[in-house]
Amino acid sequence: xxxxxxxxxxxxxxxxxxxxxxxxxxxxxxxxxxxxxxxxxxxxxxxxxxxxxxxxxxxxxxxxxxxxxxxxxxxxxxxxxxxxxxxxxxxxxxxxxxxxxxxxxxxxxxxxxxxxxxxxxxxxxxxxxxxxxxxxxxxxxxxxxxxxxxxxxxxxxxxxxxxxxxxxxxxxxxxxxxxxxxxxxxxxxxxxxxxxxxxxxxxxxxxxxxxxxxxxxxxxxxxxxxxxxxxxxxxxxxxxxxxxxxxxxxxxxxxxxxxxxxxxxxxxxxxxxxxxxxxxxxxxxxxxxxxxxxxxxxxxxxxxxxxxxxxxxxxxxxxxxxxxxxxxxxxxxxxxxxxxxxxxxxxxxxxxxxxxxxxxxxxxxxxxxxxxxxxxxxxxxxxxxxxxxxxxxxxxxxxxxxxxxxxxxxxxxxxxxxxxxxxxxxxxxxxxxxxxxxxxxxxxxxxxxxxxxxxxxxxxxxxxxxxxxxxxxxxxxxxxxx
Numbered sequence: 001x002x003x004x005x006x007x008x009x010x011x012x013x014x015x016x017x018x019x020x021x022x023x024x025x026x027x028x029x030x031x032x033x034x035x036x037x038x039x040x041x042x043x044x045x046x047x048x049x050x051x052x053x054x055x056x057x058x059x060x061x062x063x064x065x066x067x068x069x070x071x072x073x074x075x076x077x078x079x080x081x082x083x084x085x086x087x088x089x090x091x092x093x094x095x096x097x098x099x100x101x102x103x104x105x106x107x108x109x110x111x112x113x114x115x116x117x118x119x120x121x122x123x124x125x126x127x128x129x130x131x132x133x134x135x136x137x138x139x140x141x142x143x144x145x146x147x148x149x150x151x152x153x154x155x156x157x158x159x160x161x162x163x164x165x166x167x168x169x170x171x172x173x174x175x176x177x178x179x180x181x182x183x184x185x186x187x188x189x190x191x192x193x194x195x196x197x198x199x200x201x202x203x204x205x206x207x208x209x210x211x212x213x214x215x216x217x218x219x220x221x222x223x224x225x226x227x228x229x230x231x232x233x234x235x236x237x238x239x240x241x242x243x244x245x246x247x248x249x250x251x252x253x254x255x256x257x258x259x260x261x262x263x264x265x266x267x268x269x270x271x272x273x274x275x276x277x278x279x280x281x282x283x284x285x286x287x288x289x290x291x292x293x294x295x296x297x298x299x300x301x302x303x304x305x306x307x308x309x310x311x312x313x314x315x316x317x318x319x320x321x322x323x324x325x326x327x328x329x330x331x332x333x334x335x336x337x338x339x340x341x342x343x344x345x346x347x348x349x350x351x352x353x354x355x356x357x358x359x360x361x362x363x364x365x366x367x368x369x370x371x372x373x374x375x376x377x378x379x380x381x382x383x384x385x386x387x388x389x390x391x392x393x394x395x396x397x398x399x400x401x402x403x404x405x406x407x408x409x410x411x412x413x414x415x416x417x418x419x420x421x422x423x424x425x426x427x428x429x430x431x432x433x434x435x436x437x438x439x440x441x442x443x444x445x446x447x448x449x450x451x452x453x454x455x456x457x458x459x460x461x462x463x464x465x466x467x468x469x470x471x472x473x474x475x476x477x478x479x480x481x482x
Contacts, residue, residue, distance in 0.1 A: 053112035053135070055092055061104040065095040065141075077138070078130040080119070081182075083352050084417055085127035091115075093136045099212060099220050099247040105137045106245065107218040110473045117476060118245045120158050120184025125355050126444040128241075128476045139186065142247055147171040152209060153251045157186040162340060169333040173253035176201040179339035182348045189249060190240040191440030192401040194409060196305040196339060199286045199389030201254050203401060205236035206394060212248040216473035220247070234464040237401025239439040239453065242461070242480050243468045260335040261306045261313045262328050265321040270300035270371045277302055277384075278363035280320050282407060286389030288316055291408075294382040298374040305335065354414045354422045356443040358429040359436030359452075360384065360407045366432055373428040379415035382425060384408045402436075402455035409438050419445075442478060449478050 059066040067077045069089075077093040079086060091114060096102045109116035115134035122129070130136060140158035145167040147153045153175065155164060162181035168174055176197040178188050185204075193204020201207065210224035213231065221244075223232040234243055267273040277292045284290070290304030302320060306313040310327040317325065330338060364370045374380060387406050396404045403409070410429060414422045423445065430447075437443065437452035450458050458480075466482040 050111060050113040053091070053108050053114050058092075058094070058104060058108045062094055062096060062101050065097065065101070067093040067095075078119075078136050079122070079350075080127060080130055081121075081123040081348065081350055082125075082127070083350050084354075085124070085130050088127060088130040089132050090130055090134050090136045093138055095138050095141055097141050099142075099214065102137060102139070102142075102214045102245050102247050103218050103220060105135060106214050106216065106473065109135050110216060110218065110471070115475060116245075116473065118157075118186075118241050120186040120240075121160065121180075121182055123180065123183055123187075125442045126478070128442070128478075131476060137245055139245070139247065140184070147173060147253065151253050153253050155185050155249050155251065157184065157245075157247050157249065159185045161185065161188065162336070162342075165333060165336045168253060169256055169331075172256050174201070174256040174332055175204065175207055175251055175253055177204045179336070181337075181340040181342055185249060186246055187240040187440060190235055190238065190242070190246065191438070192237040192403075194385060194387075194438070194440070196289045196335075197307070198391050199284075199289045199386065200307050202390040202394065203237070205399060205401065206390070207251045207253070208236055208249060209252055210250040211235055211246050213244040213246045215244040216469040216471065230460075230464050231468060233398075234400050234461055236399035237439075237457075238461050238464070238480065239400075239442075241474060241476075243464060244474065256332040257307045258331070259309055259329050260332055261308060261310045262304065262330070262335065262338060263306075263313065263317055263321070263325050264301060264303045265317070265325045266299070266301045270294060270298045271368045273300040273302060274364070274370060275367040276320060278367070278407070281386045282388060284316065284386075284388075288313070289386055289389075291383060291385040294371060294374060294384070296374050296377045296380045298371050300371075305339070352416055354417055354419050355441060356412045356422050356426040356446065357438045357441035358410045358412070358426060358434035359403045359438060360410060360434045361403075361405070361436065362407055362433060364429070364432045364434065370429065370432055373425045377414075377421045377425075378418075380418075380421050380425065381411075381413045382429075383411040383413065385411070396455070397457065397460075400454065400457050400461060402453075402457045403438070406436065409441075410434055411438075411441055444477060446478075450480070453478075454480075 067074045078090050094105050117129050117131050117134045118137045119129035120139050142156035143159040144156045145159055161177055161183045164185055177195045189204045213221050213223050215221055221228050287307040292302045294300050310329045313327045386408050392404050396402045412422050412425045437446055439453040446452055461480045462482045465480045
């Protein structure tokens with residue numbers, strides 16, 4: 001599977017979702033937040049001295065589905081897509097088969113003050129879903145997918161994207177999402193959810209109707225517009241694992257487009273192609289998503305996906321490609337498989353990578369300087385994916401995802417463990433005007449990460465953290481703190 005396909009748009013970081021750090025006491029929500037009249041009161045702060053976790057009792061509660069360091073296979077039980085995190089040493093790995101199992105995990109972690117973190121797919125950028133000394137809650141067994149008569153879909157938190165797309169396609173439905181087949185629906189949704197149909201249908205979280213969430217007090221809550229509305233707001237872009245462990249999602253689905261058309265175009269002059277693409281992309285109809293990939297060399301390639309036929313797409317890309325490319329049309333599921341770079345989509349080859357992101361609120365101020373960031377690099381890509389369209393139809397404060405008015409997101413992907421090249425490129429893009437970042441491409445060294453990921457939504461997210469996790473049960477390095 002090609003890395004540029006595998007780690008496009010929402011792919012990598014979206015899949016492995018983690019918990020957040022929250023401390024302090026509940027207080028009044030900031031101006032503009034939803035009133036708490038329909039919200040369950042927060043749990044009381046914990047003051048007692050914790051006892052060590054009773055792993056045997058938890059194992060019995062999970063019908064044996066708990067792996068400890070002394071168990072055979074433990075070393076592989078928490079492995080993520082990136083081998084760079086194989087040296088992590090969790091305390092235990094749980095494989096819940098129900099929401100009740102997740103509740104038992106959260107209560108054990110809360111009572112013993114053991115760090116707890118969740119995983120769905122496993123493509124974590126920073127490895128938080130295999131953090132040291134933590135109880136890892138692997139929800140991949142919660143993967144049921146049902147599509148109701150009213151065309152809503154109920155999807156378990158551990159379902160893989162390719163399985164979601166396949167199940168929906170069988171009913172003639174679609175959901176905007178990422179391209180990597182093994183990404184879990186949970187991390188994708190909770191961080192926002194970028195993808196090739198986003199300009200037409202919005203982010204993945206924009207289709208979310210409700211979610212089942214186990215919060216820090218061990219309660220299973222329904223978060224929706226009418227129930228726990230502040231939690232529902234935070235789950236749509238506030239980052240995977242923050243505020244609780246989500247076990248199930250209910251989505252509004254869309255009629256599957258009868259035909260999608262893709263195109264690719266390369267050019268010898270990367271600077272000219274980037275400059276042209278930046279001017280061209282903002283004027284496109286919402287049916288057309290595109291990206292430009294800048295690679296070591298340097299070289300550049302533009303690709304895209306259009307909701308419609310090749311005949312309709314051809315005039316839209318003529319100025320960009322000079323009419324030298326022939327678009328390819330497929331049905332919806334075949335297009336998702338095309339972007340996934342697979343046919344059966346079963347095998348996932350693990351790869352070591354280092355990555356980060358930036359968000360382009362406007363065109364990069366100096367295309368030549370952007371391309372020059374690739375000088376002296378090897379196996380480095382900057383994947384710049386267009387936003388706009390339906391993503392921009394929702395106000396930045398209406399969900400936790402703040403980058404509604406941005407031109408594009410930029411994913412910086414380095415094959416191997418060369419963090420120096422990634423840091424240099426990330427910071428160089430910031431000097432050219434791309435200062436934001438996408439939480440699903442989480443970066444443990446991101447400067448001013450709270451502002452970069454959440455912008456003006458950070459204060460309200462902190463208030464939700466105070467409300468639902470005053471004791472910091474879900475704590476990790478870049479978690480949202482009150």
